[in-house]
Amino acid sequence: MNKTNADSSLPALPQTPHTRTLVALIGLLFAAAFLLGMGALINIARNLNSEELQKSYFYTQKALETRTATSAALISSFAVWDSAYDHLNGIADTQWAYKERNLGDPLFINNGYEGVFVIDRKSTKYGLLNGRLTEVALSRYLDTSLGSLIDAAQDAAAQARAVDRFALFNGWPALVTAAAIQPGDDGTRVDPASLSVMIFVDQLTPAKLLKLGQAYGLTGLAIEAPGVQTSSRPQLNLGRTGYRLTWDQPRPGNDLLWSVVPPLLAAGMVLCLLLGYFFRFALRTSQQMDSNYRVLKVSNQALEASEERFRAVAEAASDWIWETDEQGRILYLSTRFVAVTGFTSDDWLGKPLEQLLHCDTLPIDTWLADLRNSQPHTAHLRCTYRDHCAQPRYCRVSARPILQDGQVAGFRGTASDITDEVAAHAQIQHLSMHDALTGLPNRNLLARHLEEALGRLSHPPGNHGNAHGLTLLLLDLDDFKPINDTLGHPVGDAVLLEVAKRLRDATREQDLVARLGGDEFLMVLSGLTNDKEIDRFCARLIESMRQPIVHGDQQLYIGASMGIAQSHLQGPDPTELIRCADIALYAAKAEGKNTWRYFSAQMNEEIQHRRHLENELRLAVKNHEFILHYQPRYELDGMTIVSVEALVRWDHPIEGLISPDAFIPLAEQTELIVPLGRWVLREACETARHWPGDLMVSVNLSPAQFSRSDVVADVRETLIQTGLPAHRLELEITENVMLNDIDNALHIMNALKELGVRLNMDDFGTGYSSLGYLRTYPFDSIKIDKRFIAAMALGSNDRAVVQAIINLGKAMGLKVTAEGVETEQQLALLNSDACHEVQGFYMSRPIDKLALGRLLAQQDEARLPSRSA
Structure with missing residues (x-):
């Protein structure tokens, strides 16, 4: 009695409405799940039908491809045959072909070919219709262009393969296979245009289609005529005949639905009954929980x-x-x-x-x-x-x-x-101040170190400050790029780690060694201002850098060039000190490898001169102050001009003509090479358009153009604007293009070849892996570097190199040009070595286009007597 009174004094929260809501929600979820399941099942059935349809398309195409390949192999065995060539290529030998059954009725009886013909461009030389001789021309039966079929078969003769197509034969779709009749593999070479063509006709009759469908599990395989629509059946066009191949569409998904849906509906009804019982039980249980809720509230207070x-x-x-x-x-x-x-x-x-x-x-x-x-x-x-x-x-x-x-x-x-x-925070702080690869200080820590060190020099605390100044050594590695490009970045990283170790070993505790990026390092030396001491330090450092670096089973060799700046001479500004050291490094690299140079005012003047020249070059590009000279390239057999190389000159208003060696490197560094290269390409093509015959023009492409412009778009636009045929343009490319970006260079060269232009590897033999590039890249010709030509008369080794390059080019089907021919002896040696083409001062120096026009006219006049004869 007391417990009841105590319970009644506590407020009660009814739970039954919530339970009813939950029951309704569960019912809705069950219905949704059932509908989703039905939808998923229907989707699975649809996917099964779609997949089976795709398989039927695949097997139908596979059946046609197999029949086509079988026919091609059979006709190739008949066409590429010495006896067939002897008896059929001229006047067809009917005795040999039909009566001796070399090309007779077995092809109809055993292989099912309704038509077997031998034709040329003039007539049908031999014909079998359903295994019997016929004198009716093939064009009366076959609804297709025989001329294009003959062209295709003759074009494929070099590969000894057949061509095929679908066409109407006697008004019914047929597989037509053709092959040029030629000798077997006995080394005999004949003109493909002179070859007759053998043709097999395989009509796709209902009996053949039935057998073909049984072989690939296809039912109802049949031919559908034009204008007949069977939307429920899949279709496959038979070439341009207008006829289609159709077959029964398999529908495994429908079978799945009929086998699964009825049981699934029955199970759903049973589950509905069970859920109804569960819902009724839940509502009764909820009412009981309402009565117990007040008791649980008292227990909750003990858990607070x-x-x-x-x-x-x-x-x-x-x-x-x-x-x-x-x-x-x-x-x-x-x-x-x-x-x-x-x-x-x-x-x-x-x-x-x-x-x-x-x-x-x-x-x-x-x-x-x-x-x-x-x-x-x-x-x-x-x-x-x-x-x-x-x-x-x-x-x-x-x-x-x-x-x-x-x-x-x-x-x-x-x-x-x-x-x-x-x-991790400490590691982040360390990485923000140090190079991730070598662990050396980076630019951030270098800037902080220089500010603090130069600040102490400006305000020395008593006698403890360093009053002797700082010396900055900016070091750049020599011969590092070839290692990194040819052996890979992991090897390059190993070299940089070893260099960092040697630099740390060469410096003192109070000095700083920082990596600025790439293969550039900066050393800050405290209290080392005597030039003799610095020279000894630099000599030891360069000697240390020249020691071989062992990586795996390889010994790698590098060098170093250094630029030196000193705070007591160039001032206490960190940025200015680094700039001066960079200018001195530039001067050191210009004078050769493995050396060092101190910054001087003269170097700064040279930099200013370079900037002045750069400004003048920009104006020259803007004002079109360039002209082209042309150097002919001669074919050794007859010494006739076959190509002309376009060479740019700067027509400076004050200094006159300036050779490309003086301004092309600057143009490449300042990105002026892009507009300059486009002008050279367009001017050369426009000039070459007026040259006689198929005389080619050769234009050099800079590696910078590959990386900074769309070379393919530039060449395409130039050819369209100038109207020069693509086969008359040759692009000369050095190996540096491949070294910079192998994959991109290959993509660009393939795109250029698709335009129809020719590609020439310039300076062949001087790179690191030219042979590998010849095998990978689509070159048409190679140029032997002039250094080999200049030395070939001095020793047998250099001539052997030239001979090897000539033989290599011939073996790979490439034209070989020797450039830099300056003596009669060199020309004679190249002639005896059977080089294809030559170019050099001995034949002609670079000349302007007017002089070139006169030279070409003289060559044409020299040819006139032979032409009239």
């Missing part, structure tokens, strides 16, 4: 204290939990504390918290005292401690007062381990 503790844990998202009494002694440590620190809880229970945790900025007891006097809230503090192995660790500590009857009875908090976070 425990919920408060775990609420604090959830708010702090900590690793381990701690509690202390009012004096800060530890009363509780969670089990996570053991896993993180390695201690046991008993090791620290009863000890002050500040004995476990330490903060450099604020004592723990002072922090907790501040929490006592403030409003109850959670506070955070970064602390350190040592784990059971005495290793330092970091944690983020949170705390809040424990209140009992409004009084602070202790503190509760969490500690989140942030050791990895602190280490």
